[in-house]
Amino acid sequence: MVKIIKTDAEWRLKLSELAYKVTRKHGTERPFSNDNFPKVNGIFLCVCCKNALFDSNSKFDSGTGWPSFFEPINPNNIEEKSDRSLFMKRTEVLCSKCDAHLGHVFPDGPLPTGLRYCMNGIAMVFEETE
Ligand SMILES: [Zn+2]
Numbered sequence: 424m425v426k427i428i429k430t431d432a433e434w435r436l437k438l439s440e441l442a443y444k445v446t447r448k449h450g451t452e453r454p455f456s457n458d459n460f461p462k463v464n465g466i467f468l469c470v471c472c473k474n475a476l477f478d479s480n481s482k483f484d485s486g487t488g489w490p491s492f493f494e495p496i497n498p499n500n501i502e503e504k505s506d507r508s509l510f511m512k513r514t515e516v517l518c519s520k521c522d523a524h525l526g527h528v529f530p531d532g533p534l535p536t537g538l539r540y541c542m543n544g545i546a547m548v549f550e551e552t553e
Contacts, residue, residue, distance in 0.1 A: 490542045
């Protein structure tokens, strides 16, 4: 996949303040602040580069207040990286196209994968499909 590379200043211009903080500075939005996507069929895209990340069919209500999915739309569209910050061993999820920080993946999700992709809503835009 061809990487999209921009400077910090370019991302800052392109994104809202919170989206910039989350995706480029590894921030986390407050729970229940950005999980208000329409409950219709669609695709969740990276807010930075519009890379397709998740299908609404894999979204589930985890009760955490963050949009949660049990699988990415395509494993090649995301990257997973071990994250040892905050004294916890977690797996960070990044956009494979522009390296945006999206959230984390945890091994306590529902079937069929048993995974919970815990995303920041501000890191994604929703596009309705038929
Ligand atoms: Zn991206």
